[in-house]
Ligand SMILES: CC(=O)N[C@H]1[C@@H](OP(=O)(O)OP(=O)(O)OC[C@H]2O[C@@H](n3ccc(=O)[nH]c3=O)[C@H](O)[C@@H]2O)O[C@H](CO)[C@@H](O)[C@@H]1O[C@H](C)C(=O)N[C@@H](C)C(=O)N[C@H](CCC(=O)O)C(=O)O
Ligand SMILES: Nc1ncnc2c1ncn2[C@@H]1O[C@H](COP(=O)(O)OP(=O)(O)OP(=O)(O)O)[C@@H](O)[C@H]1O
């Protein structure tokens with residue numbers, strides 16, 4: 022039995038009209054999903070205001086309404102709870118409704134512009150390898166003790182989030198690792214969660230369509246650490262310009278990882294090749310299967326978190342050295358003919374693209390060409406488009422600009438935005454091929470023996486979203502198919 026007044030424990034309530042001793046059968050933020058005997062929480066969103074949908078939720082049988090503004094008319098038999106902040110209330114109520122699942126798990130959150138999926142997935146694989154039963158919430162997918170549950174968001178809404186954590190507890194999980202996106206922090210999707218640790222990877226240009234300014238983006242990310250409990254650890258990247266600021270006001274136990282300065286978790290790269298990384302971590306030399314300097318940071322973050330949770334250093338490094346990364350992150354295949362290397366990577370920001378391309382430049386042995394296929398998403402941050410095109414042209418031999426989820430926009434408009442970042446020097450380097458399959462085909466046509474083709478931006482995604490429809494699409498499968506045709 023879930024009684025309303027118990028679920029409301031911790032919520033900052035302004036006024037109650039009706040019975041709080043009643044049972045609540047479900048919680049929802051979406052009137053379209055309201056159920057008989059359930060509670061509808063009205064949240065002011067970015068597109069519309071949940072308060073408008075209170076009548077619809079009641080028509081569907083909801084018996085409790087949580088809102089910031091009390092409706093002028095109240096229906097008999099319905100309990101109305103006016104709160105200061107309904108987004109925060111949703112998190113706190115979901116936490117109670119689902120039996121405080123995060124308090125029964127060792128929950129670690131990973132935030133930062135890039136590397137969240139990689140770090141959270143590696144933590145999941147590492148702790149599973151150490152013998153624990155674990156859960157994962159990530160962009161690619163959610164996992165509950167090995168069972169895959171499709172992900173719709175990087176960080177789900179607080180109700181789905183707590184329901185998933187409760188499923189993890191029920192499945193016997195002791196640990197859970199999750200990505201915490203900046204949208205999620207801002208919309209308080211993580212309100213009420215009990216974290217055992219928080220990790221900061223890095224912060225660069227992204228999501229300015231949503232956060233408006235870089236300072237605001239930093240402030241939002243920082244608030245995640247400000248709100249960690251004193252019992253948690255807070256682990257940050259000392260080599261990132263904002264690494265220290267992130268932990269400035271956290272009550273948690275602070276620690277830093279670094280490749281360049283003195284830090285609690287110190288790493289040094291000895292070799293960085295296409296076969297992997299050789300690093301010295303805490304005086305131990307280890308070979309890792311992941312590639313590139315940015316993955317050296319991800320590995321240090323994972324190692325540092327495991328040590329902060331009390332795991333044995335040597336065992337952690339042993340297991341880490343056997344692991345591969347997350348799907349669609351520097352995922353590669355080699356063509357049977359001509360040994361062309363096709364790399365699928367989720368780099369969809371200027372910084373991620375720069376990282377992947379500079380990694381490839383460092384890794385190439387001789388005169389291999391780097392051919393980059395890249396686009397930018399529709400209905401998302403427009404300011405990154407010209408910068409991504411510029412980064413691609415500056416660091417590749419040839420570039421094919423193409424579509425990447427144009428969503429409601431005209432793909433040509435997005436491509437024109439990308440082209441606006443290109444000067445005359447780049448003109449000879451790039452082509453515009455709006456159809457993504459054709460673009461990959463073009464890249465293969467331009468490639469010679471041993472060349473490298475980077476297909477960036479979609480990673481694990483299995484679709485191309487055009488005008489509200491997700492058409493099946495898979496960069497890696499297309500590369501594989503086209504590579505196979507080379508034989509004939
Ligand atoms: C911009 C954004 O983040 N939007 C999220 C937000 O929606 P919103 O604020 O726009 O909602 P709204 O449409 O204005 O509606 C306001 C409220 O009314 C409710 N409503 C609406 C219509 C209706 O008929 N009935 C009803 O009750 C809605 O459920 C909502 O509670 O809250 C919704 C519920 O939690 C999210 O599903 C939705 O994610 C959208 C789909 C989205 O695409 N989000 C992306 C940008 C996102 O969050 N991405 C990050 C990853 C980014 C990264 O790091 O790469 C993520 O964590 O996935
Ligand atoms: N530590 C890092 N620093 C910079 N770039 C990175 C780092 N780790 C991964 N990348 C690059 O960024 C891309 C995205 O990585 P990943 O999916 O791990 O990040 P994310 O933070 O989860 O991204 P998203 O917010 O889109 O889910 C990778 O494909 C890779 O090119």
Ligand SMILES: N[C@H](CCC[C@H](N)C(=O)O)C(=O)O
Nearest residue numbers: 369397398401425426478479
């Ligand atoms: N989580 C990211 C994914 C972007 C991936 C890219 N393929 C696109 O569609 O823009 C976002 O919502 O900004």
Ligand SMILES: [Mg+2]
Nearest residue numbers: 137138160175
């Ligand atoms: Mg992610």
